[in-house]
Every structure is written in structure tokens, then in C-alpha cells.
Amino acid sequence: MEIPLLCYRSVSLDQIRSSCSLPSSVSDYRCFIKQKTLSSVYRFSLNRRKWRNPFAKIRCCSLHRGLQPRPKPKPSKFDADVEEETDLRDTQIKKPSARVCSQLEKLVLYGRYREALELFEIFEQYGGFDMGSSTYDALVSACIGLRSIPGVKRVFNYMMSNGFEPDQYMRNRILLMHVKCGMMIHARKWFDEMHERNLVSWNTIIAGHVDTGDYVEAFRLFLIMWEEFSDAGSRTFATMIQASAGLGLISAGKQLHSCTLKMGVGDDIFVSCALIDMYSKCGSIEDAHYVFDEMPEKTTVGWNTIIAGYALHGYSEEALDMYYDMRDSGVRMDHFTFSIIVRICARLASLDYAKQAHAALVRHGFGSDIVANTALVDFYSKWGRIEDARNVFNKMPCKNVISWNALIAGYGNHGRGDDAIELFELMLRQRMRPNHVTFLAVLSACSYSGLSEHGWEIFQAMGRDYTVKPRAMHYACMIELLGREGLLDEAFALIRGAPFKPTANMWAALLTACRVHQNLELGKFAAEKLYGMEPEKLNNYIVLLNIYNSSGKLKEAAAVIQTLRRKGLRMLPACSWIEVNKVTNVFHSGDKSHAQRKEIYQKVDYLMKEIAKHGYVPENKTLLPDVDEQEQRILSYHSEKLAIAFGLINTPYWVPLQIVQGHRLCSDCHKAIELIAMVTRREIVVKDASRFHHFKDGNCSCGDYW
DNA sequence: TTAGGGTTAG
Numbered sequence A: 001m002e003i004p005l006l007c008y009r010s011v012s013l014d015q016i017r018s019s020c021s022l023p024s025s026v027s028d029y030r031c032f033i034k035q036k037t038l039s040s041v042y043r044f045s046l047n048r049r050k051w052r053n054p055f056a057k058i059r060c061c062s063l064h065r066g067l068q069p070r071p072k073p074k075p076s077k078f079d080a081d082v083e084e085e086t087d088l089r090d091t092q093i094k095k096p097s098a099r100v101c102s103q104l105e106k107l108v109l110y111g112r113y114r115e116a117l118e119l120f121e122i123f124e125q126y127g128g129f130d131m132g133s134s135t136y137d138a139l140v141s142a143c144i145g146l147r148s149i150p151g152v153k154r155v156f157n158y159m160m161s162n163g164f165e166p167d168q169y170m171r172n173r174i175l176l177m178h179v180k181c182g183m184m185i186h187a188r189k190w191f192d193e194m195h196e197r198n199l200v201s202w203n204t205i206i207a208g209h210v211d212t213g214d215y216v217e218a219f220r221l222f223l224i225m226w227e228e229f230s231d232a233g234s235r236t237f238a239t240m241i242q243a244s245a246g247l248g249l250i251s252a253g254k255q256l257h258s259c260t261l262k263m264g265v266g267d268d269i270f271v272s273c274a275l276i277d278m279y280s281k282c283g284s285i286e287d288a289h290y291v292f293d294e295m296p297e298k299t300t301v302g303w304n305t306i307i308a309g310y311a312l313h314g315y316s317e318e319a320l321d322m323y324y325d326m327r328d329s330g331v332r333m334d335h336f337t338f339s340i341i342v343r344i345c346a347r348l349a350s351l352d353y354a355k356q357a358h359a360a361l362v363r364h365g366f367g368s369d370i371v372a373n374t375a376l377v378d379f380y381s382k383w384g385r386i387e388d389a390r391n392v393f394n395k396m397p398c399k400n401v402i403s404w405n406a407l408i409a410g411y412g413n414h415g416r417g418d419d420a421i422e423l424f425e426l427m428l429r430q431r432m433r434p435n436h437v438t439f440l441a442v443l444s445a446c447s448y449s450g451l452s453e454h455g456w457e458i459f460q461a462m463g464r465d466y467t468v469k470p471r472a473m474h475y476a477c478m479i480e481l482l483g484r485e486g487l488l489d490e491a492f493a494l495i496r497g498a499p500f501k502p503t504a505n506m507w508a509a510l511l512t513a514c515r516v517h518q519n520l521e522l523g524k525f526a527a528e529k530l531y532g533m534e535p536e537k538l539n540n541y542i543v544l545l546n547i548y549n550s551s552g553k554l555k556e557a558a559a560v561i562q563t564l565r566r567k568g569l570r571m572l573p574a575c576s577w578i579e580v581n582k583v584t585n586v587f588h589s590g591d592k593s594h595a596q597r598k599e600i601y602q603k604v605d606y607l608m609k610e611i612a613k614h615g616y617v618p619e620n621k622t623l624l625p626d627v628d629e630q631e632q633r634i635l636s637y638h639s640e641k642l643a644i645a646f647g648l649i650n651t652p653y654w655v656p657l658q659i660v661q662g663h664r665l666c667s668d669c670h671k672a673i674e675l676i677a678m679v680t681r682r683e684i685v686v687k688d689a690s691r692f693h694h695f696k697d698g699n700c701s702c703g704d705y706w
Numbered sequence B: 001t002t003a004g005g006g007t008t009a010g
Helices: A013-019 A080-085 A098-109 A113-126 A133-146 A149-161 A168-180 A184-193 A199-211 A215-228 A234-247 A250-262 A269-281 A285-294 A300-312 A316-329 A335-348 A351-363 A370-382 A386-395 A401-413 A417-429 A436-449 A452-466 A472-484 A488-497 A504-516 A520-533 A538-550 A554-567 A597-613 A629-635 A639-647 A667-680
Strands: A028-035 A038-045 A060-063 A575-580 A583-588
Touching (some): A098 A113, A113 A133, A133 A149, A133 A168, A149 A168, A168 A184, A168 A199, A184 A199, A199 A234, A215 A234, A234 A269, A250 A269, A269 A285, A269 A300, A285 A300, A300 A335, A316 A335, A335 A370, A351 A370, A370 A386, A370 A401, A386 A401, A401 A417, A401 A436, A417 A436, A417 A452, A436 A472, A452 A472, A472 A488, A488 A504, A504 A520, A504 A538, A538 A554
Antiparallel strands (some): A028 A038, A028 A060, A575 A583
16 A cells, blocks of 8 residues: 655644554654755654654654655645645745745755755855755755756855855765765765764765775775774665675675674664675575575565566576565565566566566556666567557656667667667657667667668767767677678778777677678688687687688688687577467577477478568578588578467477586586576476587586586 | 665666
8 A cells, every 4th residue: 555645744643544554563664754954764653653753843744655756745635834835936036045045945845956956046146145054955955866966066166165164964965965976086085085984974985986886996995994983884784785796796795794793783674685685696596585584574675686686597487486475475566576577577588477567567556667667668679569668668657768778779679770760869859868878779770770871970979969978889889880881991990990999899790791791801800800809709700610611712611610629619509489379489599309390390491482482592691510401401590480480380399408417517508508497497408518608528618617 | 963775677
């Protein structure tokens, strides 16, 4: 049951009870009291029937169960005075005064941050007015709420130039303002110059480094803190456990875990959730589950984290089971839950599950949630239902750059480059700022659809008009685009003109283009660059091998095969699957194990002939050593064509791989097997490991054993 | 006394 937002001049238990039903098992709710200092958190004890914090003079209070996104304050029928508050801006105000300060604070109180910063202009114009801590605090909240860098600069400059002397509390708030707006250089300078730092100051700066992905610096600071400050709280540990997860350092995470136990904060909810996340991200789902089991109170976030952990490991079935357990336990599910579930359904490639998740999401009131809907857009477009994706997208009440990117990428993947560009232009018209992922999606779409001119224009406009500096992946995309058009010299010039060292992806794009357009010289040059960078990547050798083969250079081709044999490189088979009549069917390249393989390949042959009648010439691009002619023929069929064929035949499926017993496998191979076991929902018998990874002498050559 | 922490989408 969703508890509505309540606004009271004073809050009584009866008022709460009359407006919402609270589960009797829960005795204590967090209340966010909107006071002068905004996000102050107090606790309202239903047992004691009073506010725990005796200092709180409650002017206005919002009570909710932590639902996200945080609801906007709105006039409540319980409080007539709030009606008066709806028009907070007095347009007659021209000069700074205590009254304006009060109005500014009220605007922030109601989440109208933009208007608050507009009102602040009056102070900036006149200058010299000492606003007092509470108004500065409100301005800090406005900047944090908007994540506005110009806002931070304005407020900070005003404070400094008007002689404001912040106390410890305000110094920490100023630090937080810089941290939350991503201004880590300024934040760090401010922190370094603080003559007195308390636990909050340390936690704030460390969390800032973790948020920006600078985990090493976070650890460095943590160690200094540990030495200088001789203290750390549960919040510090939760943050540092997050940093361990970011670095994938399970050893550090375990040390922190033992510290929390020694210091008696091991049961802290935040610490537990961070631990679950850390263990699952570091590959130990068992430890994650152990921490989850030990949690004294299993919260929504705890459930979400463990479900996401299972999903991360490919245990989608288990994750769904956990989701059902969560539902049965009566814990509130939030938009995080549904975002995770949608992603799991996408992984299971099951339209049925996804539709159920979509329905549950709407049923639980998260039908307009931005993250869950973006996940749905992505899912539907990947599933091939681009129109459904568009429908979800159109119905979204608010969209962010990620939502736009998901649909643009969807159109690109469906070969609908024009639609992708149209959507991109619509995005610009709606004043949504594109980021580097947007440009990647648009450029890929241009590349797939052969829209080289559009692509080139957009690539040039990126840095010039949108201040998004092209990265290596954008260059690789452009090289692919030019390469498809046969503009190999231009593509090569782009590599040479790049303002950074060309990456393997860029050379690979050029090499592929050289194969398609039979440019032996340039292809060889690109391949040699690639060998230096990725000596163990099979595909690079295969592409060069094909160039030599198709241009009749059999001697050179034989040399490449020799190199491959010497390095012990073998093909890692690709795998695809399709759901027919609620049964998932899995296929590998060259897979001959299906019970109805004869009918399937007959159908494929028939389809290929039909396609050929319409002028399609199959590209004989895969020429592998050690693969017989029959298998070559099968390999040349794209898995989608197999799927088309198979869609016409209703039958249970059969099995993908076989690996010799007694061989040791590396973790990558294990993951591959688990994936297939998960998709097929059957046990996999391993008979022949040679189809996996860098198989050599009966073992994986990487030496990273499970 | 106020301030700082954990899970999701491209």
C-alpha cells in the first residue's frame, strides 16, 4: 500500500492512520521533515507516539515509505495553509530582504529549485546582503537537487565574496554540494583546506571519489582517515565496500567485512546491502546469499541487491524464484525491483516473462517509472518488436537521455537508420542533450544503413556543436561506416588523424573493410597492427586468412593457418536460441545434435534457394582451418535463418555442446556452459572441450581454472 | 542539532 505524501502543520498518529494504512508489524517509519534545514531525517516512533527528536519544530512534514522517485510536495486536503503556499513567488520583490530569504527557503522546501535560483539573482545583483546559514543551506539544496554546476559556482562565489563564514555544518554542506555536482577538483581543494574535519567530512569526500569511479583514491583517503582520524562509521564502511566492488577486489571487501563485524556494525542495513552487492559483483554469490540470510530485517534494497546478484551471474531462474519469495514475504517492491526483473526477462529471451513483468510493473504503480520503462524499450527492441518499444517510449511521461539512446540504438539494430536519425533530430528539438552513447547509437545506425553522409555530418558536429568529444568507439564506428562505402583511404586517414593512439577496434574495423573491398596491402598492415595488440584473438587471423584465400594467395593463407595451429587457437562457437511454443531451442555453429536436424537443414536449404531466386548471393566469408566442407556450409548459415526454419517446426529442442570428461575448464568456459544450461534448463554433458576458448592439450590455455 | 551511506536502465 502506497502511503501518500502528507503535509501537516503538526502530525498526529490519528491523522496518519486516517489517511493511510500501515502494516502493524512495522513500528517505526522514517519521516522526512521539511524544516528550515530541509532534508533533516527524524524518526517518528509509532509505539512512543511522538517524535524522537525533541528539537524538531514541525512546520511541515512529508511522510513516505521511501518510494522513489521522491514525490513532489503537493497541496494536501489536510492542511488549508498549504493552499496559500502554492504561489510562493512574489513577483513584486525587487530588493534583497529577510522576507525574500524566507520565500527562497520556501521555494526550496517545495522542490522548486529552479525558481529559487532565479530568485537568488536579486541577491547577486545587489550583493552585500548576508543571507544567513539557513538560506545558504537552502541554496545548497537547490544546487544539489538540480545538479547544477553553474548554480554551485554562483552560490559559492556569493558566499565567499560576501564574507560568509561557514561553521562546521555549512562547510560540510558546501563540500557535499561540490561532490554531488561532480566538481571533485573543487571539492577536494575545499576538503584539503578545511582546518577541521569530522566523520561527515571524510565520508562525504570518500563517497564523492567512489561515485566518480576513483576507487583507488577513495581507498587512499580511507587509509589516511583510519590513521589520522582513528574512527570510521557504518556509512564509511558501506562506501568502502562499494569501492571494493567497483575494483572487483574481494580480498579488500572481506577485510572490510571483518572490520564491520569487529566494530559491531555488521548488522547495519546499508553495510549488509553493500556487502551483498560486493560479493555478487566479485563473483561469490554464495557469500552474498549468506549475508542476505543473516540480515536481521530483509529490506526492499536487500532483496533487490540479491536478485540483481543472481541475475548478474546468469542465474535468471533463481533470480525469478527470489523475486517470487520477495513478493510472498510482503516486502514492498519498488521501481528497482521491476527494473531488475525486466532485465532478467530480457536475458531469458522470453517474451512471456517480459509481458508478465511489464504487467506487474503497471499493476504495482510503476508504469511510468523511467528506469523500468527504459529497460522495457531496450528489451522490446532487442526482441525484434521495435513498434512495441516505440509504444512504451511514447507513453513514458518523462524520458532521459538513456531512454532516447535505447530507442535510437533499437532503430539502428533494425537497420532503420532513417528512423534513428529522425528520432535523434526529435530529441534535439525537444532540447534533450545527447551524450557520447547517443552519438554511438546514431553513428552505428548510419553505418548499418549505409548513410555515410549523414554519419559524417553528425560525427563532425559532435565535438563542434554538442561538445561531446569523439572517443575511440566513435572513430571505430566512422571507420566502419567509411569502410562499408569502400572509402578505405578516408578511413585510414581518420585513424592516422585521431588525437589518440588508435585502438584495436579501430584497426579491426579497417581490417574488415579491407576484406570486403579486397585491399590486400592495407588489410595486411591493419592485421599486423592488430596482432601486436591482440595476439590471442582468433578473429583477427580469420579475417586476414579470408583476405588471402579470396585473393588467391594460398601460400600466405597457409602461413596464417600455421600460426593459428602454433598458438593453439580454435573457434569459440557462437550460440543463439529461439523460443517456440514455450520451449527454448539452442543452436551452435555447426550444431548437428538437434533431433530434427534433417528437417531443419532441408528447410534452410529450401529457404536459401528461395532467397537466391530473389538475387541474394550468400557470402562465403568463413573459411576455417580444420573444419570439413559440410560444417563450412552450415557455418555459413546465419543463426537467424536457422531460427526461421525452426519456427516452422514445432518440436522440443536438443543440446548444444559436448566436452570430454576430466578436462579442466576455465571460468569463461564455465560461464558459457552455465549460460546454455540456463537457457535450455537442462543439465549439460560435457564431452569435448576443444570447442571452447583457447583449448590446448586437454586444458584451457589461459590457465585460469574454475 | 543540522550534514554523509546501500540496489536499477542505454
